[in-house]
Amino acid sequence: MAAQNRPxxxxxxxxxxxxxxxxxxxxxxxxxxxxxxxxxxVYWLVSIAAGEAAYATAQGLIVSWPGRLLLFAWTLAFYFHFCNGLRHLFWDAGQGLELSQARLSGYLAVVAAIILTVVTWVAAYLVDGGAL
Known part of the structure; x- marks a missing residue:
């Protein structure tokens, strides 16, 4: 009966x-x-090879608001995954394993990902003349 009282x-x-x-x-x-x-x-790259009409369709999807939002999220995911992956490499080398260091490196990874994403998108708009 005592076994039923245990969590x-x-x-x-x-x-x-x-x-x-x-x-x-x-x-x-x-x-x-x-x-x-x-x-x-890959779909976008295949559309280039498939011809002008297929490319126009793919490009239309990419430059739409949902497409740009997904592309922005993909950029943010890329930079976060990259920065957090660097953090893991340091851990694999035995560095930054203390809880306070791990917490700080996590904040740095998030901030770096946000900054890199914004810089990438601003640079893309500047290079493209705002036509993105």
């Missing part, structure tokens, strides 16, 4: 959501999102 998962009582855990989950999600984005990149 099934004792760790659930002390479990709490942490920043480093959120970044780990986000890293996996951005990896999947990048894979899906790569499929759309």
């Amino acid at each position: 099934v998962s004792p760790h659930l009582q002390i479990y709490r959501f942490m920043w480093t855990m959120a970044l780990s989950i986000t890293h996996r999600m951005t990896g999947m999102f990048l894979t899906i984005g790569t499929i759309f990149l």
Whole structure:
């Protein structure tokens, strides 16, 4: 009878959501999102080879608001995955494993991803003359 009074998962009582855990989950999600984005990149490249009409259709999808939003999200996912991947490389070398260092490097990865995304899009608009 005493076995019924014990909690099934004792760790659930002390479990709490942490920043480093959120970044780990986000890293996996951005990896999947990048894979899906790569499929759309391949579609765009194939449309170039398929001819002018196919390219115009693909380009129309890309420059639409939903297309630009997905492209922006893909850019952000790329930079986050890259910056967080660098963080993991440092961990593999035994650096930055203290909780405070891991938390700080996580914030730096997010901030760097945001800055790199904004810089990329601003540069693209400047190079393209705002026609993106």
